[in-house]
Amino acid sequence: MCGVVGFCALGEAAPARAETLRAMLGAIRHRGPDQFGIYLDGPTGLGNARLSIIDLSTGQQPISNEDGTLWIVFNGEIFNHPELRLELEARGHRYATSCDTETVLHAYEEFGPDCLSRFNGQFAIAIWDTVKRTLFLARDRLGVRPLFYAQGGGSLVFGSEIKAILAHPDVAAEADPGALDEIFTYWSTLSPRTFFKGVRELPPGHHLLVRDGQVALEPWWEMGFPEPGPVRSLADCAAELRELLIDATRLRLRADVPVGAYLSGGLDSSTITAIIRTFTSNPLETFSIAFDDPAFDESGFQASMARSLGTRHHVVHASHADIGRIFPEVVWHAETPMMRTSPAPMFLLSGLVRRKDFKVVLTGEGADEFLAGYDLFKEARIRRFWAARPDSKLRQDLFGRIYPWIAGLTQGNASYASAFFGMGLSDTGARDYSHAIRWRTTARAKRFFSPGFVERVGPARSPAYPEGFDGWDPLHQAQFLEISIFLSQYLLSSQSDRMAMGHSVEGRFPFLDYRVVDFCNRLPPGLKLRGLTEKFLLKEVSREWLPPEITDRPKQPFRAPIQRAFFGPSAPEYLEELLSPAAIADAGYFNPRAVDQLVAKLRQGHAHSETDDMALAGIVSTQLVHRQFLSGFKPSPALDGSDDIKVVTVPAAPQQD
Structure with a gap:
């Protein structure tokens, strides 16, 4: 795992400067x-910051092909690289290293952009062709690894994180009002937009080519839900998923350093951990989060699984004070406003992993999205069921089964359910039917926007819907929205990659193996969500390895405290000034009076809503992003002589008389 940076001229430009790449890499x-590693060729520059996991001795980047016509910097892992290497060597390619980075380069040399479909991995790629004078950028199918780009000073500038792009002298930070409006609806921006005007995300499953000053962006993979094939038995489907998960896990254990695993106490991470213990000889250490607040804590289930599997288990404790204290650092790594504090405990967890001298962990992300584990999927099913009989009181009571912690629902409060879940109930043909309530609830936090900011927002954008979407099963429509927005834009970015890499830890995700994804997307909906039983097929598979108290326990969403992290005895010192009327007015996003009223309400401990919590997280994180990146950007120090740096410089062509 690594970070990549670089730039490529879009027209006439000055020669690339090593100092610029040193500053970008330092960030x-x-x-x-x-x-x-640094590569310089006229006005083109590439850079790499390496977290060595495979081929520790000879894998330093940049790396070239045999004749030096192609150069690569790479972030990620290609888990099937040994098999690809054999194929490429048989085709005549010769290797100078044992790392997967060189396999990516030779595959590109052999197959061009079509090589991407051969990779089983998570990656962000930058390849410079010295003959064609082209820059090729690419990103994995689901956006596990980040990659951003912007234009500045006549060049295309790119980097694994936005702070690296902002460290380039020709790129300045400016907020995009429409982006914040999207975050306060969808929990994230809609790709390729970012919070920063002019800085774009390379969308998941896309590649980009810079040639003759032109930038061409194209998809190389698109997610879909094809019609299921011939009817298969439950046993056959379970057997195939079982073998796919075993192989996906086995591949992700390939490393030249120890590999650990996150153990949340839920079905997904427990399944992956059990596979490691059952089908490999790897000694295993597991890591989990314990919350001091019992409303969020799952440590009992975690400890039970660790004992059952015989792992060496490590726990980090997350208090309200911890979450508030580290939140500025969390936002610095996430580089975006957030409507939740959930990334904070994940940042604490990766810190524990690093202190135990681990660089790699396997986790359970992806199972909820591709096997229908979230309550949102059940909620949408109940609403459609209720819409067929809107006068039914029994159907309203079903919400209490999936949301037992929401006050009023468990007592059969029909008026509460009718008011909240009944909005847009009959609009079952709406493309966003499954997510409309969530998005509407989040958007209520926009009441804190200042009038001047609202005027700058511009027209709202809607999610992009693929061809054929309207003909998909309603569950598949809901899954697409959850995967393309929540998973790719929020979960894998703010809560996963950034929080792990903030402590130089690489996460690996067996459920996101493209073969598992393709299999799950071909499954009939009833094998994923059967009635109100989530992840039905996965539960059938996991019974072989897990006790019933894990396979049969209800899904508990991963959440973290918000109000109590920022107010009360453990309130962080920075908060009062950050949310002061003067600071709010100076940034300009929010109405100082409205924010002051919210702060007074939460400080006094009055009853508050989920929207109040989301608004607080969104306001605090937005103010932090403004302070860290717009009003006072200070990137980390540039690389210096004490760093292990490989520098490759292409000599300038001789001048013609």
């Missing part, structure tokens, strides 16, 4: 503190 040192 993402945390992504790869082991080694660094």
Whole structure:
């Protein structure tokens, strides 16, 4: 795992300067503190910060092909690289290293952009062709690894994180009002937009080619839900998922350093951990979060699974004070406003992993999205069921089964359910039917926007819907929205990659193996969500390895405290000034009076809503992003002589008389 940076001229430009690449790499040192590499060729520059996991001795980047016509910097892992290497060597390619980075380069040399479909991995790629004078950028199918780009000073500038791009002297930070409006609806921006005007995300499953000053962006993979094939038995489907998960896990254990695993106490991470213990000889250490607040804590289930599997288990404790204290650092790594504090405990967890001298962990992300584990999927099913009989009181009571912690629902409060879940009930043909309530609830926090900011927002954008979407099963429509927005834009970014790499830790995700994804997307909906039983097929598979108290326990969403993290005895010192009327007015996003009223309400401990919590997290994180990146950007120090840096410089062509 690594970080990549670079730039490529879109027209006439001055020669690339090593100092610029040193500054850009210094900004993402945390992504790869082991080694660094710089490549200079006229106005083009590439840089790499390496977290060495495979081929520790000879894998320093940049790396070239045999004749030096192609050069690569790479962030990620290609888990099937040994098999690809054999194929490429049989085709005549010769290797100078044992790392997967070189396999990516030879595959590109052999197959061009079509090589991407051969990779089983998570990656962000930058390849410079010295003959064609082209820059090729690419990103994995689901956006596990980040990659951003912007234009500045006549060049396309790119980096694994936005702070690296902002460290380039020709790129300045400016907020995009429409982006914040999207975050206060969808919990994230809609790709390729970012919070920063002019800085774009390379969308998941896309590649980009810079040639002759032109930038061409194209998809190389698109997610869909094809019609299921011939009817298969439950046993056959379970057997195939079982084998896919075993192989996906086995591949993700490939490393030249120890590999650990996150153990949340839920079905997904427990399944992956059990596979490691059952089908490999790897000694295993597991890591989990314990919350001091019992409303969020799952440590009992975690400890039970660790004992059952015989792992060496480590726990980090997350208090309200911890979450508030580290939140500025969390936002610095996330580089975006957030409507939740959930990334904070994940940042604490990766810190524990690093202190135990681990660089790699396997986790359970993806199972809820591709096998229908979230309550949102059940909620949408109940609403459609209720819409067929809107006068039914029994159908309203079903919400209490999936949301037992929401006051009023468990007592059969029909008026509460009718008011909240009944909004847009009959509009079952709406493309966003499954997510409309969530998005509407989040958007209520926009009441804190200042009038001047609202005027700058511009027209709202809607999610992009693929061809054929309207003909998909309602569950598949809901899954698409959850995967393309929540998973790719929020979960894998703010809560996963950034929080792990903030402590130089690489996460690996067996459920996101493209073969598992393709299999799950071909499954009939009833094998994923059967009635109100989530992840039905996965539960059938996991019974072989897990006790009933894990396979049969209800899904508990991963959440973290918000109000109590910022107010009360453990309130962080920075908060009062950050949310002062003067600071709010100076940034300009929010109405100082409205924010002051919210702060007074929460400080006094009055009853508050989920929207109040989301508004608080959104306001605090937005103010922090403004302070850290717009009004006072200070990137980490540039690389210096004490760093292990490999520098490759292409000599300038001789001048013609």
